[in-house]
Amino acid sequence: MTPPPWDRRVRVGVGVSTIVALGLSACAAPSTTGDTARSQAWSAVLEQARGETVRMWMYGGDPQGNDYVDDVLAPAAADQLDVTLERVPVADTADAVTRVLAERQAGVDDGKVDLVWVNGDNFATGRQAGAWLCGWADELPNGRYTDPDDPLLETDFGTPVDACESPWHKAQFTLAYDSDAVPDPPTTLAGVLEWAEEHPGRFTYPAPPDFTGSVFVREVLLSVSGGPDAVPPAFDRAAYDDLAPDLWERLRDLAPSLWRGGATYPRDAPALDRLFADGEIDMTMTYGPATLTRLVRQGTYRGSTRVLPLIDGTVGNASFLAIPASSGVPEAAMAVADLALSPEQQVRKADPAVWGQFTALDPSRLPAGAAAAFEALPRSPVVPPFPVLSRNAHGELDAGWVSALDEGWRREVLGAGS
């Protein structure tokens, strides 16, 4: 009998691993100070942008957003800037940030990500690692139409923007309901929770860390704590320890009345929307109320779908475009970010038939023609205009709150319910 050939194979394996390990141990974490864009005249930026390709990574789960970028923004970039805009769809913005961080760790300076449609917590993650290019967003010519004192544009989930990202549009967290099933809708968030308890199985929310589920939990925190002023926006452990127990207790009490008795939750916002579309629940929630108009028109949602206005207001925020420090074509990316902020593009994007996203510009600063174009936009039968939607709106809590609450929810509510 011949001896098993393991010994030789093991020796080869160990040898290979050692070589790989030696190669890898040469990598240390890159510095966390973000790069700052070169200061230069805007005409020079446009000149360098010409002929380049910008790969824009964005959440791909919103068909209207995809269509807007493909059919409106990309042709405009080709016409006006001579820049090819390629949309890269991702399931979660964190995927784009993961890619940027990996490129950064590998020391790549001509990365595959040039522009990212980023949300607050991922922006904070990138800032933490110094992954964004900074000091460029305040140089954009179209930035003059934004309100410099707008708190939504100064900080993003509590992280100072510091010209590391350029505003794209504003969002308002919104609940929607089926007015046939809920003839007498609640008017406060506390009322929504009570309604849910009176109608077992007809309400639920996506499991954090889903973006939408996460904001719902923060809204309940504000509600049970006694309003937005009762929670300090900057994260602090003492405030968390003080306020969170009431929140968990409220959500645990609510759980048995939820869909499937709270034993499980929809894993993301699309899963929640599907339950609403299938008539398994009577309320849904979204960060992009703009999409409701089209979903009703397509027949995905019933015609009786309405936005639920809450007296205590909901959270509003702005979303941004950021340029990774590892991008090889930062000038072209800046040119696209500026184009996306132009009154012309913002009007097209605000049209409910196109995407319906609320503008990041300040209407009072616009030239007369552009202001009139915003006025002339068709009204949606489902979604009230932004001033109505954002009545009593409050700002986002810090990104520190987001991860603490997401983690706490998994332990205290999800773990307890099953």
Place this chain on the structure above:
Amino acid sequence: MIRRHPGLLLLPALVPTLLLLGAAVVTLGLQSLGLMPLVGAPRLSAEAFRSVTPDLATSVGLTLAIASAATALAAVVGLGTALLVTSSARSARVLGLAAAATVPIPHLVAAAAVGLLLADSGVLPRMLGLSAEQWPDLVAGPWWVAVVLEYAWKESAFVALVVGAALATRVARYDETAALLGAGRVHRLRHVTLPLAAPALLVASTISFVYVVGSYEVAWLLGRTYPEPLPVLAFRLFSSADLAARPEAAAVSVVTGLVAALVAVASLLLARWREQVRA
């Protein structure tokens, strides 16, 4: 040279695999021990393992349970299919084609299809005229039924193909010989067919089991949000907005790899022990 060492022919496939796998495993090890952080200075610590420990026990248990149930079903159905395919039954060709056609369907596509079919408001309850309340919680329910069924369906086709191939060349001759010597159907199955199929069945089942242990998308799509199988837990931590969770994701992946490796080694030992017993 090649004639004396036929293993050399494997080198073009083996070297890149070993390099890739080696690099991945070493990176994972370094990350899980805090030696390759995204921010800050590298520092050796078992902190990542410590902070995932509370979730780890349930996740390991759940992963093993799903993999065991799915593999057991796949082995039974796959073996049955293989026996039918290698028999002279009239349906043999159709069955063989069905199994062969199932194997190349990606698990992600299969999972989406199973979801569409079995969800509360899926195709099946609609066809049967049942409302969401009347239909059992197969998708995202407490017993992971849809997840197990998806794996069992896909992997049974794989098992059938492997076992069928092992049987096809030899079983007819042995079977006929045994029949001529007067063995009945049950005897031939027990003493001829099953022993011939067993080694291939063991290997195919092991591959299925290890695959299920390490696979993410099916459990993510069709499972519930809590508790989580190991790969789902690892991926959630990996894509967390909090950079400090990366080492934890690596730690969970290391544990997943160890579980899979243990199962593979156990199966190899079992195969060797069987051979020795017979020899």
